[in-house]
Amino acid sequence: MPVLVIGAGGHARVVIELLQANGRSVAGLLDDAPGRAPVLGYPILGGTDALAALRAEGLTELAVAIGDNAARARLGLMAEAAGFVLPPLLHPSALISPSAILEEGVQIMARAVLGPESRVARLALVNTGAIVEHDCVVEEAAHIGPGAVLCGAARVGARALIAAGAVLQPGVAVGVGAVVALGAAVVDSVPDGARHGGVPARALAQRSRD
Numbered sequence: 001m002p003v004l005v006i007g008a009g010g011h012a013r014v015v016i017e018l019l020q021a022n023g024r025s026v027a028g029l030l031d032d033a034p035g036r037a038p039v040l041g042y043p044i045l046g047g048t049d050a051l052a053a054l055r056a057e058g059l060t061e062l063a064v065a066i067g068d069n070a071a072r073a074r075l076g077l078m079a080e081a082a083g084f085v086l087p088p089l090l091h092p093s094a095l096i097s098p099s100a101i102l103e104e105g106v107q108i109m110a111r112a113v114l115g116p117e118s119r120v121a122r123l124a125l126v127n128t129g130a131i132v133e134h135d136c137v138v139e140e141a142a143h144i145g146p147g148a149v150l151c152g153a154a155r156v157g158a159r160a161l162i163a164a165g166a167v168l169q170p171g172v173a174v175g176v177g178a179v180v181a182l183g184a185a186v187v188d189s190v191p192d193g194a195r196h197g198g199v200p201a202r203a204l205a206q207r208s209r210d
């Protein structure tokens with residue numbers, strides 16, 4: 001049975017190729033932005049208002065191919081409410097400990113590593129080449145960016161972003177909705193909603209466009 005994909009941006013291409021690497025076919029894509037072009041040859045079937053009709057046609061599995069954490073969480077709930085299941089998306093080149101715990105809709109991309117007894121909650125995204133060491137917890141719809149490293153027993157709160165190449169010292173906690181900037185070295189915990197960056201990481205100035 002083919003998988004329906006929500007989102008027709010850059011992350012959708014990565015998700016589609018992950019599905020193909022697992023021998024899965026793609027039914028098509030949904031995107032609420034008007035005028036989206038087909039992605040890797042797959043058609044746009046409509047917006048999210050088409051979810052119920054596509055479920056009624058017999059599609060059951062859905063991938064939320066959206067990089068933005070809040071949107072991924074919201075659309076995952078919407079898809080489940082329409083009766084879809086969100087299978088874990090695991091690239092065949094990822095190294096996943098047999099004792100790692102993975103919830104529905106997780107996305108573990110190419111060459112990512114999940115250590116023993118790590119836990120990745122629903123709709124969280126562990127991007128290309130990221131390392132989530134033993135006993136780490138990645139909460140719902142968080143995003144561990146490409147090449148980021150979570151040393152042992154680090155915790156990342158729901159919808160937080162650990163940007164590409166950042167490193168978390170063992171045992172530190174990053175709060176709900178927080179952002180850790182590209183290349184940061186996080187040696188102290190990061191409060192909910194905060195933005196920290198640098199080496200060692202400190203609170204960043206407010207966003208210039210805020």
Ligand SMILES: CC(C)(COP(=O)(O)OP(=O)(O)OC[C@H]1O[C@@H](n2cnc3c(N)ncnc32)[C@H](O)[C@@H]1OP(=O)(O)O)[C@@H](O)C(=O)NCCC(=O)NCCS
Pocket residue numbers: 067127145146162163164179180181182183184195197198204205206207208209
């Ligand atoms: C943290 C981040 C979101 C900041 O973006 P921004 O809001 O556009 O930030 P600004 O450019 O307005 O910079 C705000 C301040 O933070 C500083 N800053 C920005 N990025 C920084 C970084 N990676 N390390 C250290 N300082 C940084 C800026 O120098 C600026 O400081 P100043 O006012 O003293 O000059 C961005 O750098 C980032 O890391 N994005 C994540 C990208 C990513 O990995 N996405 C997932 C890929 S799939």
